[in-house]
Amino acid sequence: MTGPVKVLIVDDSRDLRDLLGIKVEMWGGYQVVGLAADGEEAVDLARTRQPDLVLLDLAMPKMDGLQALPLILEAAPGVRVVVLSGFDKGSMAERALAAGAHRYVEKGLSTRELGTVVAEVLASA
Template sequence: MTSKTRVLLADDHAVLRAGIRLLLNSQPEFDVVGEAASGIDALALSEQIQPDLILLDLSMPGLGGLDALPVLRRSAPNARILILTMHDDPQYLRKALKSGAAGYVLKKAADVELLSAMRAVMRDEVYVHPSMTRSLLEDLIPQGESFNELDLWKGLSDREQEVLRLVALGHTSAEIAAKLNLSVKTIETYRARGMEKLGLTNRAALVRFALRNELISPE
């Protein structure tokens, strides 16, 4: 029998911890073995129980997540640390990854991303919230060179590209659903996921992106 991933929750919001605990304990591969409401508590618990995975909030009283991160890496050296935060500032993301975090998930997307992110980091992968990947790509580009937006486009699935191209051309979700023989809900899922990966928030921004990168032709 495969052993469960032992998880430590570190967040100062009791209601959020309760919700995550309920979610994780309903999954066959996860087991919440400890909870901490502050960075200091997280350090003490991590050293005591040696979890496999730590879900760490950045904003906690006393010792915050960013300050606790490098110490946690020493107190529980075998644990993967996944940041779960409300902060979508790229500076927080960069600092967290440089300090040893294995992933970065925004709380606003936790209901759909958290389990996937946890499974990814337990496979020794790095997980970053899709809308924040652009800032990491920009860090890899030598100073003076321009960022190629097409790299983001190429990171979309074929279906996401197809749906977004039709959206940019002015088609509604219902029209696209009929054209591709899919449900409207499925189309809206592809649309939302693709827009998030591109870091775009509305159709106007998508049209500008598509025109700028010659994905559609101006009429």
């Protein structure tokens, strides 16, 4: 991969989107190419911006993350998706991974730990 890793952040909380956007760019080597508030917007941005990585929430209005996930994978071939959810691991994690997510993490994870997860997911590409 040449240039910065292009990242799309998808969460219905504006504050969380903004905070994650700042933190992701502080990691160095990453460029936030879009911020989406729901699954429909995420699919559109994935199609037009062709991100390398999507940080995807599950619980959102209009179209949730589980509905959007396969559409995002189709819209941006080769994209890696990390589901970042408020739901505890368990059946929801299994559903997200079965739908094509590359990793499932809970929102309580520190941004440093999230950076490690992202690096691992990208390295496995």
